[in-house]
Amino acid sequence: xxxxxxxxxxxxxxxxxxxxxxxxxxxxxxxxxxxxxxxxxxxxxxxxxxxxxxxxxxxxxxxxxxxxxxxxxxxxxxxxxxxxxxxxxxxxxxxxxxxxxxxxxxxxxxxxxxxxxxxxxxxxxxxxxxxxxxxxxxxxxxxxxxxxxxxxxxxxxxxxxxxxxxxxxxxxxxxxxxxxxxxxxxxxxxxxxxxxxxxxxxxxxxxxxxxxxxxxxxxxxx
Ligand code: ZN
Numbered sequence: 420x421x422x423x424x425x426x427x428x429x430x431x432x433x434x435x436x437x438x439x440x441x442x443x444x445x446x447x448x449x450x451x452x453x454x455x456x457x458x459x460x461x462x463x464x465x466x467x468x469x470x471x472x473x474x475x476x477x478x479x480x481x482x483x484x485x486x487x488x489x490x491x492x493x494x495x496x497x498x499x500x501x502x503x504x505x506x507x508x509x510x511x512x513x514x515x516x517x518x519x520x521x522x523x524x525x526x527x528x529x530x531x532x533x534x535x536x537x538x539x540x541x542x543x544x545x546x547x548x549x550x551x552x553x554x555x556x557x558x559x560x561x562x563x564x565x566x567x568x569x570x571x572x573x574x575x576x577x578x579x580x581x582x583x584x585x586x587x588x589x590x591x592x593x594x595x596x597x598x599x600x601x602x603x604x605x606x607x608x609x610x611x612x613x614x615x616x617x618x619x620x621x622x623x624x625x626x627x628x629x630x631x632x633x634x635x636x637x638x639x640x641x
Contacts, residue, residue: 421469423494423602424550425513430494432602434469437546438462438593439490439519443582443608450611459584459592464519464541469604472518472547472624473638478616479542483524485616488609489567489575489624492517493586494551499599504587507594508560512601513551515634516565516624519606520545523615548604549624549636556632560586564627565610569620577610584608616640 423430441460442448448455470476478485496512519540526539557563560579567575579586590605599605616622620640627633 420466421471421548423513423548423604425494426550426553430512430602434466434548434604435600435602436466436597437464437468437604437606438597438599439464439540439606440584440589440608443584443589444577444610445581445583446611447609447613450613455583459589461593461596462536462540463597464546467543468541468546470544470547472516472549473636475639475641476547477544477641478520478618479522482522484522486521486523486613487567487569487574487616487622488519488521488613489565489577490517490519490609491563491565491579491586491607491626492548492551493590493605493607495599495603495605496554496601498601499590499594502591502594504591507587507590511554513554514557514563514626514628515549515551516626516636517546517548517604517606519609520547521613546604546606547638549626549634552626552628552632552634556628558629566625567612568623569614569616574614575610575612579607581610582608
């Protein structure tokens with residue numbers, strides 16, 4: 420059970436499910452030779468995928484390459500079912516960063532056979548999460564910057580303004596398929612620059628919501 424932290428305080432609910440969107444930035448779809456989707460590609464990671472990102476997290480050994488996908492993570496604070504964008508905005512408790520860890524070689528084999536992705540993306544520990552900032556810090560959901568450096572090199576850099584499916588309508592869409600409950604987390608897709616992690620890597624993650632509302636996290640891959 421993983422309890423999210425919002426600005427130093429434990430949230431009232433543990434993480435439930437994690438609803439994710441694939442290929443939400445055109446540049447990332449291109450780098451993996453995937454078509455740009457016309458509707459959001461959704462998948463779920465279960466509660467046990469959620470772990471603390473810092474001070475370190477573990478990656479599976481002996482399963483081929485484990486890719487980092489840096490994503491804006493949205494923490495749901497109240498129940499949403501078939502919600503509109505205004506209801507979604509009012510129900511969000513926090514914004515942070517997560518890594519959608521992906522067993523890329525395993526995923527490639529599954530995709531080739533047309534099989535589901537869960538084994539590659541929904542395993543225990545597949546979603547390390549930072550602390551969250553309070554959602555009232557967000558003035559514009561489509562002007563949030565995110566960045567990942569790995570061993571001092573900038574690996575991923577993006578801005579939510581480049582999303583194919585913007586945050587509030589995306590979550591409204593999700594809520595028509597899956598009821599969202601307090602503690603659920605939305606992973607909003609990764610910008611370009613995904614790549615493999617190695618044990619011993621040092622990672623720095625940065626989220627800039629506004630000039631006065633930033634979050635940075637440093638961690639080590641076990
Ligand atoms: Zn992802």
